[in-house]
Amino acid sequence: MMRETLVRKIDALLYRRGFALADARKLMRNQILLAAGGSALALMGTGFSTWGLSFAAGTLIISVNFWWLAKAAQQLVKVRDGAVFTLLTLFYGRLVLTGVAIAALVAWLGASVFGLLAGLSTVVINATLWGVLQIRHKVPATGNGKEA
Amino acid sequence: MRKSLLMTLAMVLVASAAYASDAPAAAGAAVGPTAAWATAIGMAVAAGLCGLGQGMGLKAACEGTARNPEAGGKLTVTLILGLAFIESLAIYALVVNLILLFVKPLGA
Numbered sequence: 001m002m003r004e005t006l007v008r009k010i011d012a013l014l015y016r017r018g019f020a021l022a023d024a025r026k027l028m029r030n031q032i033l034l035a036a037g038g039s040a041l042a043l044m045g046t047g048f049s050t051w052g053l054s055f056a057a058g059t060l061i062i063s064v065n066f067w068w069l070a071k072a073a074q075q076l077v078k079v080r081d082g083a084v085f086t087l088l089t090l091f092y093g094r095l096v097l098t099g100v101a102i103a104a105l106v107a108w109l110g111a112s113v114f115g116l117l118a119g120l121s122t123v124v125i126n127a128t129l130w131g132v133l134q135i136r137h138k139v140p141a142t143g144n145g146k147e148a
Numbered sequence: 149m150r151k152s153l154l155m156t157l158a159m160v161l162v163a164s165a166a167y168a169s170d171a172p173a174a175a176g177a178a179v180g181p182t183a184a185w186a187t188a189i190g191m192a193v194a195a196g197l198c199g200l201g202q203g204m205g206l207k208a209a210c211e212g213t214a215r216n217p218e219a220g221g222k223l224t225v226t227l228i229l230g231l232a233f234i235e236s237l238a239i240y241a242l243v244v245n246l247i248l249l250f251v252k253p254l255g256a
Contacts (some may be wrong), residue, residue, distance in 0.1 A: 023225040066232055
């Protein structure tokens with residue numbers, strides 16, 4: 001019940017923020033839940049250690065990146081001229097900002113590199129899970145051979 | 149022509165690395181500048197190729213949507229997934245390069 005309410009609230013927020021496509025909204029919602037749940041687990045599990053904080057920072061950075069990317073991709077598919085230029089400008093802009101954030105974390109704040117990498121991998125986990133679930137839904141269940 | 153250009157580029161890169169290893173402070177101090185060169189080249193290659201991949205993916209998605217507008221929703225989700233994977237590669241390369249530059253696992 002509580003989970004359904006949370007999912008509905010996140011979906012409503014995403015819809016208001018421009019995630020008009022249902023599947024894109026679902027993907028972003030999964031990323032938010034994975035990042036929040038993973039960060040909470042890492043922080044509680046490691047007792048707010050450097051690893052846990054680095055993991056949370058990694059999930060935050062990659063989730064912001066993914067939000068920006070998903071929102072832009074929904075618009076860019078419909079654009080007729082200059083879509084690739086806009087995409088590349090956004091990509092390099094995001095990369096520079098991510099670079100500054102990660103450099104600050106690694107070089108000056110002494111973040112755990114492995115924690116950061118694990119946090120940054122949440123988006124890959126989310127996308128892989130999504131792909132696997134889609135394939136599982138598409139593949140029909142194998143029968144017992146007596147259907148014909 | 150292209151082959152000779154690539155050969156020249158490879159020779160220049162190998163030569164600069166070899167000269168860097170013959171630097172005055174041979175006992176480990178040369179790792180610094182070499183790591184700086186390696187990170188610069190590594191990040192340039194990663195960013196360039198990931199940008200190329202993203203551009204090609206978007207181009208294909210735009211063409212697909214133009215041919216079959218009804219499949220636009222599915223194409224967009226697939227595009228987002230592809231772009232996310234490519235972007236993750238670029239960010240991994242960035243992290244590895246920053247580790248080489250700041251954490252210095254190969255020495256001072």
